[in-house]
Amino acid sequence: MHSSALAVLSIAVSIAMLTAVISLREQTQSNFTRIGHGIDGVLGPKGSPLQIVLNAVYHIEETPGKIKWEYYKKVKQDPIVEIAVPFCSGHSYAGFRVNAIEEEFFSGFEYQPGKIFSFKESDGGAGRVFKENDEAVAGYEAAKALKLKLGSVFNPVCGVNAGDPVHNDVIKITGIMAPTGTPHDRAIYIPLKAFYTLSGHGGEVNAMALDEKYREISGAYIKIRRIRNGIMHPGVQDLKYNVNQSQSAQFVVPNEVLPRLFNIIGWIDSVLFIIAAAIAVMSALFLFSTLLGSINQRKRDIALIRFLGAPRRAVLGMVIGESLMISMAGLLAGLAAGHTVVYAAAIYINCETGVVFSASYVSCNEFFLVPAVISIAFLTSLVPAFNAYKIDIIKGLSHVS
């Protein structure tokens, strides 16, 4: 009984790991790809494309530099560019990024196809978009974590690291964005021009608010026109080429950069997958030895059942059934544990990136686990079942376990 419980546990651990790895991997790829669709491209400074995507889309890195406003305007005027929303990053409040952005971000930018940011109470939002330089809107998760309400005030930090100086400017929250399940939920937004006028930035930066010639931005979210059925205009390749050939900026496509990120971190889930598979193999061996030991211990019981009239094939079926029951119990416990792990991971990922993962996400691959576990349980039980099948009644009854 004790060893059967351990067999259930070991199977459950391997299934939990497999389930969690599969679920997290698939949700990571689908979530990050989906979010990439919201932003066709990021116009950013020269530097690491991955750093630009992480900074602009996920608010988790620092910008590698600035680009000139005039260059941004030039790109914006390209006929294939539908929307170009400039932003300045580099500020924060209580661990959450404070990005300066143009108001168009809230009215015309689709964070998912057909979906724009909402402040409606029915959607979970509140208030309105900022109008003045001393106003801000907070993403849903940021507001929730910082307990920000309409009318709440804060002082932005000049930088994103602990100990960075705090601006004297008092900013008032005028809007809470409805939840989007994207990293935008974990940011606070102020007007773009407010960035340049924050006290302590110095005259050079203040001048950027007045004179576009000197103005600089961290980057811009680019939305490319569609030709039909949501297909992006092919001119995007020329735009990308031209921007990247310039000395002023680069055009980064999140959907191209993120797969590279997955390639970099892909080994992690490969290793986890291998560990889970190794545990699965060990579980099968443990189940095998458990069944074998159990048959040896229960020789007398099996002989007695045979004496009572149970045919050999019933004994065979009994052992195979026992293996299947142990394995199915392990499978169910493992699936439950795996989804619990995903639930815990989802909370952490949501806190870190704002991306929403679901514990109830069921991968198609999970359905393969059922026949796989049944097959392994069946194969594992064959030798012990055959041993039970062979037990001689008289010899078995003389066996004292």
Add this chain to the structure above:
Amino acid sequence: MIIQIENLEKSFSGDCEVIRIKKFELGHNEIISMYGRSGCGKTTLLNILSGVLGGYSGSVKICGTEMKSLGERDLDLFRAKNIGYIFQNLNLLQGYTAYENLELSLQIAGVNYSRDGIMQYLEIAGLFNESGKYPSQLSLGQQQRIAVLRAVMKRPPLILADEPTSSLDSQNSAAVVDLLKKSAAEAGSALITVSHEKDVISAFDKKLNFSDINMSRGAGVLDSIEARPCLASMRKAGDAN
């Protein structure tokens, strides 16, 4: 006749003859005790009668069925339906409760049963409150009474009891023998109780000295020094009595 034996001979490892019975019959509802010296082949006979020991010559018919003519699967089925067997000890499934031990036996035999029916039997045996207990939670006397119920509840034509009281004290022994006799009579079963205990033997009206029917020269000397190789071969076959 329930049992018809003719010219039965059983040897172990060639020359070691244990049983040679020219003729033996047991009628319906007949209840006897069989006694004999230790090692004289009584358990071997019971094993042959129950169909778990083959390799003999002669004819053994139970309820008119020649045991040799049955294949293994048919023999299992035949034993399940027609023979109740009580071992000396350790004969309950340890992972099953008293109730489940009885239920399993009925299920294997394909006998219709009800929970109330099983509980009634348990009540008769004074074990109504022990139905949910596992064998390890029962005394030896209680375990043996469960074993008796298991053998008689399916109402088989033949019940074989091999030293059913050997591990019990006199009080429990009397209770088990009493339950066995009454239950067999009530079920209309023929009963052979093998024992070497005088109290048990004397509790039966009909007594049979195994030596009277077993003409084997090797029988009864299995405990002697000369017969030890023979005993060893029997034990190897799992049939040491």
